[in-house]
Amino acid sequence: MEKRLEYISWEEYFMGVAFLSAQRSKDPTTQVGACIVKDNKVIGMGYNGFPKGSDDDFMSWEREGDILNTKYPYVVHAELNAILNSIKSLDNSTIYVTHFPCNECSKAIIQSGISEIIYFSDKHKGSDSTKASELILKNANVSYRKYEGNKLKLEVLFKD
């Protein structure tokens, strides 16, 4: 028998895991996922959500109005969750993220030892947060690039 040819690449695999992780998010507007990889092994995963133990039904997913009644001061970003959930040293690891990280996440990425970022969407390119991220990442020698896999969709069938 010949080997199966439809297998996915490492890059497609790990970006797929990041997008799958994003599916755990309860944010009705934006679901972000992150997957940290070292030596082709997953060592951390995360998605955006309220801190552990928060009562989801008490928290608000609003985006506008009094800041204290919006999600923004409370939600933990996917990248930070992936870092905090990681199971070993992140030195020289790669983080796959569905969205280019904000400046706060970029700082955490640098401090954790992650050395490469592969992102799918940069829909906030040109924003102050993205510009600040680009500046500190370059300054800290953390490389970043867009996803280069061919797959834009992966179907996961639960079957025998």
Ligand SMILES: O=c1[nH]c(=O)n([C@H]2C[C@H](O)[C@@H](COP(=O)(O)O)O2)cc1CO
């Ligand atoms: O780096 C990030 N990582 C991350 O997980 N997020 C989360 C926080 C919010 O739950 C959501 C952004 O919400 P919105 O698009 O409604 O502003 O994405 C947001 C950013 C900033 O781009």
Ligand SMILES: [Zn+2]
């Ligand atoms: Zn962030």
